[in-house]
Amino acid sequence: MWKFLLHAALAVVGTIVQISFLSQLPFPFSAISLPIVAIAYGIVRDRPVISAGWALLGGLLLDLHGLLGFGSEMLALFVAFFATRFLFQRVVTNTGTPALFLIAAAAATIRWFTLAALDGVNVLFGGVPVLIDLSATALLAPVRQSLVAGGALLAYIGVGSLLSRRFQKTFLSHAPHAFSRH
């Protein structure tokens, strides 16, 4: 139970950090979508419940701050989660570096296209377009976001595995002394 609450708190804090802090930084930090990276991480590490939690809480907070109607971000993150999970289970079934990159990039792309589709529906019903913008900069934005998401996931997993190796080495080198004392 505590583990779930901890992950929920992490999702809330992470999304707030992205909205307020990361968005102020220059590229590529401003293009990092922490919910997307967390969703992709949960999928490749076989922790889909964490991914779903991020989709729910991250989506909720993004919806409270976003331009599109309430529920759009949540729906887009859930679609990205289910589609990417399907992709990982049926198509890209390994955890090699290109596969990890592809999974995170696919999650970011699917999220963007879902939001664009919802925006299209919004425009059909007479709303003001929020994402649909055919200028070159706007069209490049999802591509940049996908590449950054892939890079961020690789960086996170890379740093994590480096640290875990280091800790493992320290533990093994000290273990015999620890046993010999007792």
Add this chain to the structure above:
Amino acid sequence: MTPVARSRLIILIAAAGGLLFFLHLLGVTTNAEAWMLKKIAGQEAKLAEAGRSLRATMSAPFRINAVLQENDALRSENAALSVEVARLTTVQEENAELEKLLGYTKKLKKTPVIARVLARTPEAGTHTILLDRGTDDGIAPDMPVVASDGVLIGKIFKAERTTSIALLLTDTRSRVGASVQNSARTQGVIQGKRGLSLEMRLIPQNEEITTGDMIITSGIEPMTPRGLLIGRITAVETQEKSPFKTATITTPIALDRLDVVAIPFP
């Protein structure tokens, strides 16, 4: 956890999302959402401030040359403005005298709402800012948003109870009716150019405009008063066979470094 239990939990989380959506549609969660936004607004402001500081630190080594050039340009502009201030002070004194003579009384206007910039909104490709004031403070869509000294920087796009989102002038979707401060009061429409600069479009070919001309709001929109400064013309582009010409406008405000803005009431 077994795969079946895990799948059930995922479905439960997705259903919670669906439930939240319907509760929002019914208006049940409005107060809770406003409370939540109010609670996190303070932390968001601190984080945004930290982000801006870090951004400034990261970009400092690359900006020294630009700052030196900007300093030179500002010195010469300052000299020209001092002359302008002297002239305007004389005009103002004359105006005050005329007001006394005519028994003119100024209309009472409500004080503008001052809002802090909490963040830039997270959608890719958009140029918007999140403000810590909303409908509770009288903010409504289409209201103008101004920065220091009354320079227009955008308009309110969406207003919630305690927060609102402003679409910056540089956003491709932004449109504002504007006029040139020349004798003909040339009219046009200010539009964002890929989030980088501003363009004034629909300027009739026969109108005379030159670089350096000041651009102000035309007041054609009901919520936006006439006379808010938008920027200066830095280039004029004339195309043959086209009935209109286009001008590139430079705003005096750095739109990516906004901390505090004001929303004047109409």
